[in-house]
Amino acid sequence: MKFLRLRTAGTALTAGALALSLAACGSSGPAGGSVSADSASMWGLTGGNQASLQNSVDAWNSAHSDQSIKVEFFANDAYKTKVRTAIGAGQGPTFIYGWGGGVLKSYVDSGQVEDLSGFLEKNPQVRDRYLPAVLKNGEIDGKAYAIPNNNAQPVVLYYNKEVFEKVGAQPPKTWDELMALVPKFKAAGFAPFSLAGQSKWPNLMWLEYLVERIGGPEVFANIAANKPNAWSDPAVTEALTKIQELVDAGGFINGFSSIAADSSADQALLYTGKAAMILQGGWIYQGMKKDAGNFVSSGKLGFTSFPTVSGGKGDPGNVVGNPSNFWSLSAKATDAQKEAALNYIKDGMFTEKNTQDLIDSGAVPVVKGIESKLEASPDKDFLTFAYGLAKDAPTFTMSWDQALSPAQGDAMLSNLDQIFLKKVTPQQFVDTMNATVEK
Structure with a gap:
């Protein structure tokens, strides 16, 4: 399978002065979790993967009260407007949810996201969990700036x-x-x-x-x-x-x-x-x-x-379509927030439960070795169909509005x-x- 990696000359983001007043539809963490203004912040999308992401963050916060994450959810169209404005103003969340491609490159060119290449080198178990062609879509000019976070x-x-x-x-x-x-x-x-x-x-x-x-x-x-x-x-x-x-x-x-x-x-x-x-x-x-x-x-x-x-x-x-969605790490986050985010990416994502939650929701996680789990799902007809489309495609072209x-x-x-x-x-x-x- 060949994923078509699409790159464009980046343009610096500009932000309007008008602040957006968009209502979030998620929670800031579980009962017993310690979430504060200093916690790492995460914005996700309402809909299909919302429950599995919320469960993942809740489990993380319960076990890591000293590195908590505050997650909020937004509808797709509202999120795209909000995050662009926030990042352009240097006020984006710690975890930046994205699709890769030209939009990611614009963040890189404006110095808004961290280079994660060293993190992946030090943590090969993170790199090796993914289908390689999917992981490549988080790279700009050979460096990793985004890590897959959900499904093909x-x-x-x-x-x-x-x-x-x-x-x-x-x-x-x-x-x-x-x-x-x-x-x-x-x-x-x-x-x-x-x-x-x-x-x-x-x-x-x-x-x-x-x-x-x-x-x-x-x-x-x-x-x-x-x-x-x-x-x-x-x-x-x-x-x-x-x-x-x-x-x-x-x-x-x-x-x-x-x-x-x-x-x-x-x-x-x-x-x-x-x-x-x-x-x-x-x-x-x-x-x-x-x-x-x-x-x-x-x-x-x-x-x-x-x-x-x-x-x-x-x-x-x-x-x-979308090879996956991705997390990028805000360059404007504090050192403590960055540390919490990287630890969550390493140990809180694609756990056995998180992977099964995605499959149970009707999604195909972008990780290796899940064929038997897909076959055991009541949704196996669709899941194996979608997995086969992605895995066997000679070319998988990223959504154009994100690639440009x-x-x-x-x-x-x-x-x-x-x-x-x-x-x-x-x-x-x-x-x-x-x-x-x-x-």
Whole structure:
């Protein structure tokens, strides 16, 4: 398996003066745990991995009252805004939750995160716990600045088996088959695809996979390398055109631009039978397992790989998504906070219980030697499928909005939103994005 490591020229973060007032949804530690203003701080995401992370921190605090950690949780979109502003102002948490790529590089370039290479050299047991290709995604210029903290998250095409049975359909293996299903589902009163367009980043999965299937992983590798006019690759224009053809055909649920991923409304449309399919990350399996357990456990949820495109250059086994999420360590933390953080990374993460908690939640931990645990899980069908996608992929391309610099990622999501809304043409998108390439 080859994970595509994407690097861009970094840009220094700038922070607005306006402080964000975002409500956290987590706890500061367990009963009996000593958490103070001097404790190491950690910000995580609500949703799939929240419980396993909270359990891990609670267990750590109970056993290490002198090196406690205060954890808070935020919804995905709110977190991305909050953490960028806080880090830009030099006020980020001790543990910085991230995805790697260009965003991580921007932190490195602005001196906001610690070089963890020496820590890994002194603690080979930490380095050796991970799938090597995943660990590599925390490196910038050969140095480690981020360490994987949860699960592999390939983007998956999910479908509602009951809806498919009512229409007499099979999951699409090709783009032509996918387009042919659209009128069938519409005629039967089902939206072909759910989409959380308000959040913008779910739109990106369509572009990522189409560009990969049409042109192969080299297309985005050139974009991420800031090669002049890299966005002008014909695969990008063809992918954007296919997206707009799908929009024109009524492929997405009415009102998709007002649906938010943070509320899991896009997932609900699938498991309540209003939509036949959804293209989303491996992480939403955890959400559906929690919110629609009967739908998942009864075998009504189907999942498959993204279809091939006729004449495309991309390997059908290639995937896009998140190799993992990562912890970086704030360079602004106190020595005591850094020590507590490194000790937690060494001894508090991926314990037997933490690893099993992740698996029980419906996630695939990014550590070695878990095949038997996955096989023993009631979710083994999905877990082994997702693990196989990640492990066997010739190329696993990191989510573009994280692989690019923050400025480029923001511009891409905004302009892709306009593509889905049919407010710009593919050529206008290409021209706009070529102008963001750093000279």
